[in-house]
Amino acid sequence: MSEALVKPKKKNPVERTRLATLPPGARSRSAQGLTRAAAEGSFELQVCADCATVQYPPREVCGHCLSEHLTWEPVDNRGELIALTTLRHSNDLYFRERLPWRVGTVKMAAGPVVVAHVHEDCATPDTSGVPVRLSLKLDRSGQAVLHALPEKDTPNMNDAPQMRESTCDPKFRRVLVTDGKSAMGMAVAKAMLDAGASAVFLGDPTTWKTVAAFDKLAADPRVQVVELDVTDTDSVDRLAASIGGKVEILVNTASYLRDGGILGRKDVILARDAMEVNVLGLMRLAQAFGPGMCFRAADGSNHAVAWVNVLSIHALAALPARGAWSASMAAALSAAQTLRAELRGAGVRVVNIFPGPIDEEWEQLTPPPKLAPSAVAKAIVRGLQDGVEDVYVGEIAEEIRERLRENHKGVERELGQ
Amino acid sequence: MSNPILAQFMNELLSGRLKLVDLTQTLAPEFPTIVLPPEFGQAWPFRIEEISRYDERGPAWYWNNFSMSEHTGTHFDAPAHWISGKDLPDNTVDSIPAENFIAAACVIDVSAESAENPDFLLTVDYVKAWEEQHGRIPERAWVLLRTDWSKRATPKEYLNMAEDGAHSPGPDAEVVPWLVRERNVHGFGTESVGTDAGQAHHLNPPYPCHYYMHGNNRYGLQCLTNLDQLPPQGALIFAAPLKIRNGSGSPLRVLALAPSA
Numbered sequence: 001m002s003e004a005l006v007k008p009k010k011k012n013p014v015e016r017t018r019l020a021t022l023p024p025g026a027r028s029r030s031a032q033g034l035t036r037a038a039a040e041g042s043f044e045l046q047v048c049a050d051c052a053t054v055q056y057p058p059r060e061v062c063g064h065c066l067s068e069h070l071t072w073e074p075v076d077n078r079g080e081l082i083a084l085t086t087l088r089h090s091n092d093l094y095f096r097e098r099l100p101w102r103v104g105t106v107k108m109a110a111g112p113v114v115v116a117h118v119h120e121d122c123a124t125p126d127t128s129g130v131p132v133r134l135s136l137k138l139d140r141s142g143q144a145v146l147h148a149l150p151e152k153d154t155p156n157m158n159d160a161p162q163m164r165e166s167t168c169d170p171k172f173r174r175v176l177v178t179d180g181k182s183a184m185g186m187a188v189a190k191a192m193l194d195a196g197a198s199a200v201f202l203g204d205p206t207t208w209k210t211v212a213a214f215d216k217l218a219a220d221p222r223v224q225v226v227e228l229d230v231t232d233t234d235s236v237d238r239l240a241a242s243i244g245g246k247v248e249i250l251v252n253t254a255s256y257l258r259d260g261g262i263l264g265r266k267d268v269i270l271a272r273d274a275m276e277v278n279v280l281g282l283m284r285l286a287q288a289f290g291p292g293m294c295f296r297a298a299d300g301s302n303h304a305v306a307w308v309n310v311l312s313i314h315a316l317a318a319l320p321a322r323g324a325w326s327a328s329m330a331a332a333l334s335a336a337q338t339l340r341a342e343l344r345g346a347g348v349r350v351v352n353i354f355p356g357p358i359d360e361e362w363e364q365l366t367p368p369p370k371l372a373p374s375a376v377a378k379a380i381v382r383g384l385q386d387g388v389e390d391v392y393v394g395e396i397a398e399e400i401r402e403r404l405r406e407n408h409k410g411v412e413r414e415l416g417q
Numbered sequence: 418m419s420n421p422i423l424a425q426f427m428n429e430l431l432s433g434r435l436k437l438v439d440l441t442q443t444l445a446p447e448f449p450t451i452v453l454p455p456e457f458g459q460a461w462p463f464r465i466e467e468i469s470r471y472d473e474r475g476p477a478w479y480w481n482n483f484s485m486s487e488h489t490g491t492h493f494d495a496p497a498h499w500i501s502g503k504d505l506p507d508n509t510v511d512s513i514p515a516e517n518f519i520a521a522a523c524v525i526d527v528s529a530e531s532a533e534n535p536d537f538l539l540t541v542d543y544v545k546a547w548e549e550q551h552g553r554i555p556e557r558a559w560v561l562l563r564t565d566w567s568k569r570a571t572p573k574e575y576l577n578m579a580e581d582g583a584h585s586p587g588p589d590a591e592v593v594p595w596l597v598r599e600r601n602v603h604g605f606g607t608e609s610v611g612t613d614a615g616q617a618h619h620l621n622p623p624y625p626c627h628y629y630m631h632g633n634n635r636y637g638l639q640c641l642t643n644l645d646q647l648p649p650q651g652a653l654i655f656a657a658p659l660k661i662r663n664g665s666g667s668p669l670r671v672l673a674l675a676p677s678a
Contacts, residue, residue, distance in 0.1 A: 208449060208576040232446040233466055269458060 002121055005159035007172050007198060008302045020297035020346045021094040025141030030058035033072045034144035038136040039389035043077040045110070046070040056112035079108040080129025081148055084118055094140070097298075098161065106132060106148050116146035117162055121154040137166035137387050140347035142340075158385055161301075167387035168306035168349055171196035173248040178203045178228055178285060181214050183360045184310060184373045185253040191377035192249075193222055195385070198302070201243055203228035205254065230254040230281030240288035245296065250289055251308040251380065254281050257362040261323035271324035278328040279335055282309065286339050294346035306384055307343060308351045309336045310376070313397040315354065316404060320416045340389075351383055356396030369395060433677055440641045440654075440671040441491045442567065448640075449572040450489050451610045452583070460486035487666040493658040494612065494627070494637030498665040501632030508634060510664035517636070518657035520603040521558040522673065523551070524647045528565040531586040535577055536616055537564075538589040544596070551649040554600045559638070559654050562586065566608035567642035577615060587614025590625035597633045604636030606654075608644060612637040638671060647675050 027035065030046075037044035046055040048062040049069035061068050084104040090096045102118040107129065116134060123130045132148040139145045147166065150157070158169050175192045179185045180202030189200045200223050204214070207227055218225045226243065229235045230252075256277035258270050286307075293304035315333035318326035333352065340350035357363050359370035371394045383391040392401050403411050429435040442448060450462040463485040469475025487510075488494070496502030497509045507513055525547050530537045539562060544554070554560060564586045569575040577584045587607065588596075596602045605612050605626050612626040622628045630637055638656055652675040658667035 207571065208452070208573045208578050210578065210580075227447075229446070232462075232464060234446050273459070 001154055002156040002160040004156045005164075005171060005301065008300050011300065017296065018097075018298045020140070020294070020303075021097060022141045022345075022347055023094045023139045023143075023145075024092065025143050027143050028058065030060060031144070033058050034136060035138070035142070037072065038138045038144035041383070041386050041388040041391075042074055043134065043136050044072045045075045045112070047073045047075065054108070054110040054112055056108075056114050075110045076108070077134045078151075079106040079110075079114075079132055079134055079148075081105070081118065081122055081125050081132045082107050082113075082129045084122075084124055098165070101162070104148060106134060106146075108134065114146055116148040117166075118148045119150060119157070119162060120160050121150045121157060122148055123150075138349070138389060139166055142344045142347075142349070142389075164301065168249065168351070168384040169195070170249055170381060170384055172198045172302045173305065174199040174201070174246050174302070175249045175251060176201040176203065176226075176243070176247045176289070178230060178250070178252045178281075179205055179254040180217070180225070181206060181209070181211055182253060182255065184255065184358065184376060186213055186217055187373035187377035188251050188253055188310075188380060189217060189223065191374065191381045192251075193220065195381045197249070198222065199224060199246075201226050201247065203239075203254070205229040230284055231276045233284055236284045236288045240292065244289055244292035247289055247293060248296070248302055248304045249306045249308065249384065250285065250293070251310065252282055252285060253310050254278075255310065256328070257322065257325050259322055259362075260325075261320050265324075268324070271327065274325050274328035275331065278325075279331040282332055282335050282339075286335075286342075290339070290343060290348075293348050294343065297346040297348050304348055306349045306351055307339065308353060308380055308384070309333075310353045310355070310380070311336070313354045313356050313392065313400045314415075315352075317400055317408070317411050317415055349387070349389065351380075351388070352390050353380055353383070354390065354392045354397050354401070355379075356394035356398075356400070430674075435674055436646075436677045438643050438646045438652075438673040438675060440638075440643050440673050441669075442640050442642050444483075444485070444490045444668065447572065448490055449576050449610060450486070452576065452578070460488050462486075463489050485668060487661065487664055487668070490668045491638070491640040491642070491671055492666050492668045493656055494631065494639070494666045495658070495664065496631040496634045496636070497663075498637070499624075499627040499631035501628050502634060505632075505634045508631075509662075510658040510667050511660045511662050513636075513658075515657070517603070518655065520654055520656075521555055522561050522606075522647065522652045522654045523554050523558050524561045524563050524644055524649050524652065526563040526645075526649070527586060528563055528645070531564040531566065535584040535586065536614065537586040538614060539587070539592050540589050541592050541595045544592060547649075554596070554602060555650075556601045557603045558600075559603050559606055559656075560596060560600075561606040561638070561641065561644055561647070561654075562588070562608070563644040563647075564608050565645065567640075567644070576610065581616075582618070583610075583615030585609040585615035587612065587617055588626050589614075590620045590622065593625045593629040597629055597635060602635065604638065605630055606638035606641050608639075608641050610640060612639050637666075641671060643673075647673055648678075651676060 050067040051065040053064040081104050087101045104118040106116050107113050131151045135147045136144050170192050175197045177185050177189045202225050228239050256274045296304040312329045314326045315329035355376045357366045357370045376393050379393040444463045450460050465481050465483040468480045470479045495510045496505050502508050613624045617624045652673045655672040658669045
């Protein structure tokens with residue numbers, strides 16, 4: 001059984017900070033199908049449309065009948081661990097620093113035999129195989145790898161060093177919540193503390209405003225209130241200069257939502273204010289906090305690990321009734337994709353959250369179903385614990401995502417009604 | 418032909434017999450801007466981004482871009498700012514005659530009352546009592562309300578928000594038309610974020626200083642500082658807003674000339 005992670009000791013300030021190394025990141029275009037599945041938290045392999053053979057590794061044509069009709073589909077993730085090896089030497093810089101490392105061969109119930117990282121709680125196979133579950137996870141290079149996990153969850157399973165490498169668990173990490181005064185920000189802060197975060201820096205963009213729930217949250221000794229207005233470059237820079245070296249997970253909850261399309265207004269002030277917060281705010285935070293997080297991406301067991309953007313499903317499909325805001329969401333998603341590419345070099349993961357409508361003051365007139373901020377916060381924590389990249393929260397987000405795959409023009413027409 | 422008065426004026430200034438007092442707050446992002454209910458349009462606070470600072474963006478020069486509303490920081494309110502002044506002649510910052518940018522000032526010190534009661538309202542009786550002590554308010558003079566509000570250290574203390582809105586001193590609904598009618602004042606100036614009191618939306622009419630001053634083509638100054646360095650009577654104010662076409666107001670540098678104590 002995995003040993004429970006212990007709170008890391010204070011760092012020795014005269015020792016050199018270990019820099020991030022990455023596992024091998026090159027993949028074929030076919031293998032990026034695994035990356036998509038892992039990024040979204042599903043378990044998929046290619047299946048031949050003609051002979052139904054499940055394929056591994058990903059390929060262009062069926063290994064059994066040479067058909068080109070291979071589709072990515074969810075498949076049974078169960079299997080038997082039939083061979084296990086513990087690596088005690090590697091010439092690869094990443095694995096060299098993480099030895100010993102368990103790898104093994106799993107015969108899948110779905111057919112293929114795969115090589116996987118093996119969780120320390122999986123028993124060692126002897127004459128018979130050991131039942132395991134396979135999980136597709138993103139490694140520090142942002143590429144999909146297979147993990148063989150015990151058949152059933154074990155205590156502290158996510159604390160195993162191998163798992164910690166593929167996930168972004170908030171446990172014992174310090175989290176910056178950029179707007180901690182909004183309902184979403186407060187919910188995220190609470191969820192992070194519940195998940196074992198050692199500290200939450202709670203951003204306050206409106207120090208002049210008294211919010212009772214915020215003051216109550218701030219009374220928790222693990223919470224430190226910090227002044228932060230993402231529209232003010234100086235404010236962002238000042239905070240980064242003060243706590244930039246402590247932020248291991250950044251959750252950008254700063255958000256500006258207002259109703260209104262484009263033709264119905266005489267000015268672009270609302271659009272500009274939305275861009276200031278939702279897009280330029282994200283960029284300011286990235287410029288101020290990104291470099292420090294990259295530098296600390298291998299700094300102990302609580303190294304900097306993830307950057308979370310709370311976006312909206314309407315980043316993917318505009319809601320014309322909130323047209324200016326939708327444009328800012330789309331722009332924020334685009335900026336987040338660039339940030340993901342830029343942070344990947346250090347192994348810091350960008351996690352985008354796509355909720356449907358949220359039950360908060362600016363969505364008062366939106367009909368249910370609406371998501372409680374606490375539900376979104378829980379989904380964020382789960383996404384970090386599972387190590388995914390894209391999290392769709394709620395049935396409306398799921399439905400729009402599904403329908404975008406089927407008929408994106410149809411979604412456009414319907415959202416515009 | 419040179420005018421001996423200007424030469425004498427410079428002499429007084431250089432000798433220190435006249436002092437120059439800067440009544441302007443520093444423009445900084447954290448300086449509070451007036452807060453309206455969130456469903457209304459909001460004034461932009463001061464924001465600044467570096468263009469270059471002797472670096473790869475411009476090797477030998479330093480400069481910034483900045484953005485803000487017409488009503489951010491220490492600023493001037495033109496009559497067109499309020500609906501009561503919308504149809505008056507010369508009611509925007511670009512059309513106000515330049516001679517109106519110099520005027521005498523009376524400073525009414527209500528700092529003790531304001532410390533006691535953040536909702537303190539200036540009344541006609543208070544002004545009359547002040548006049549008995551310091552003399553009648555001259556024609557076309559600024560009336561500046563010293564509350565020491567500029568000494569409040571944080572935006573929270575400065576805006577002084579409670580659940581029922583902001584609490585800061587200002588004039589009541591009777592004294593403003595009285596100042597215009599009976600004393601023909603030039604305008605009204607405050608240290609707080611607006612010329613009206615924090616709770617002035619509950620007065621009749623709401624925001625009486627805006628309503629009556631601008632409705633009578635008079636001006637407003639707010640977010641002033643250093644009023645404690647001015648005498649009750651005898652100071653001269655230079656307050657020239659930026660020449661924004663059809664502008665409703667403008668941030669500006671407000672300078673006062675006063676005899677050295």
